[in-house]
Amino acid sequence: MSATDRADFAAIAAWIPRGASVLDLGCGDGSLLRYLKEARAVRGYGVEISDLDIVSCIANGVNVIQNDLDAGLSDFENGAFDFVILSQTLQATRHTEPLIQEMLRVGREGIVSFPNFGYWRSRLDVLLGNMPVSRELPYQWYDTPNVHLCTLNDFENFCRTYCVSVTARRVMTGGREVGWLPNLLGSTAVYRFQRGV
């Protein structure tokens, strides 16, 4: 795991109280859950679709349920978790809006992290006539799983439109906090949110 991943994980962990129950959507090999288990003694489950990742999760001692996120979260009950996390997966979900609603159905709070498409390097790439390829967006246009890329502004507008209330935000570049012009200077964003009133 790189220092940048650590920073992302640390930002998420900072919001989670010890012993909380957590559902990690698109949990990959389970490293975030494992990190949260060690750092915050959380209990919880991961949801993942990839066969290889299922084996890695099990080997990592992480409970994992094989499921397609775009099929919804029907195995999970209302309010079953303190937090539902979608870490670096938002941009790859097809039915993004229903999924965010599902997150707030099964969890009291949601946390998402995603690569900011408004980051200046991405903007520059597009300005120069190419789709961005970077550490955060490592795919070529023709093989990317990312179908719903967005900027910080886009996500915040989305939240306003769908009555999702953002309670905290961290913006980072290379593991360092970005305070000034976040939508331009931040490469990764982490949001904490709950159902709006």
Place this chain on the structure above:
Amino acid sequence: MGTSVGIVSAQRASFDTPLVFRSGAVLSGYQLLYETYGALNADKSNAILICHALSGHHHVAGFYADEPKNIGWWDNMVGPGKPIDTDKFFVIGLNNLGGCHGSTGPSSINPETGKPYGASFPVITVEDWVESQARLADRLGIGCFAAVVGGSLGGMQALQWSLAYPDRVRHVLSIASAPRLTAQNIAFNDVARNAILTDPDFHGGDYYQHGVVPTRGLRLARMLGHITYLSDDAMADKFGRELRTEQYNYGYEVEFQIESYLRYQGDKFAAYFDANTYLLMTKALDYFDPAQDCGGDLNRAFARAKAGFLVISFTTDWRFSPQRSREIIRPLLHNKRPVSYAEITSTHGHDSFLMEHPHYFDVVRAYLDRVSCEVSA
């Protein structure tokens, strides 16, 4: 990967404490045939129990010295270096009570009458099996299993272990199973039973005295079962519309390859399996419902489980579909039990659980590696 456990031999355990069945029937004594592979560790914490499905038995792995071709039914899964690794675990396979491979069953002689039990053998349930298995565990000095593992009907026994003896099983592996059968599944079982019950050679279950066996009924039951164990695609791939002869004969003889295959499977099975055992097994499947005493609520039923669970299903299994496995997961999630679930992409239908499949085996191996670290820590 992995090698065979090599030459094995079956052992027999006799029990003379009466077993009271869920139905209220009592069996005054009985015998269980079992095999073991690997070595029990000093604190007896590395034992794994393998529960068999409808037609299985105690011969899970390895082969017999005098029958080198008689290889255990799960030999690809169980052995040194295999997913259920006998270098790490002490593995027990048994023939369930009511079976026809050496444990006391309908074809055994009832010591009280000197005749085969036949129709008088009590209808047995998954709960009764687990009770008899617990007595075998007592006999072997095993207080708590590292894992109880089973596919299909065997998975139901594994689940029942976690409910009947929450403190005697650390992990449950439920493969291609269900918490309870659906109407469709019971319907299939009923057709199979009817094939046997209406065979003129059945004689109300006491065919042994008449020197006949209800071969036709058993054969039909197996043919029907076999169809439901395969997937549509697997059948299409293997047989398609292939004919045995050049052209249609416009008659009722075997023409399509699939017909020939099913008859062969039916004949093979009817030659060695006992029809009464088949009836008992299908009834045990139908009756199993852990929520029966909890108003139908599986969430309440699983509240007493303490084990960790690995649930596995196969995409093309329609007899015990992935949906049925999800019905196992949900009450476990509700009760905040540790559970992992893998849905294996396989073309072989329900039979997938018996077949070698790299991803399926990796999942079982990864899970049991963790269990092994846990029990040896």
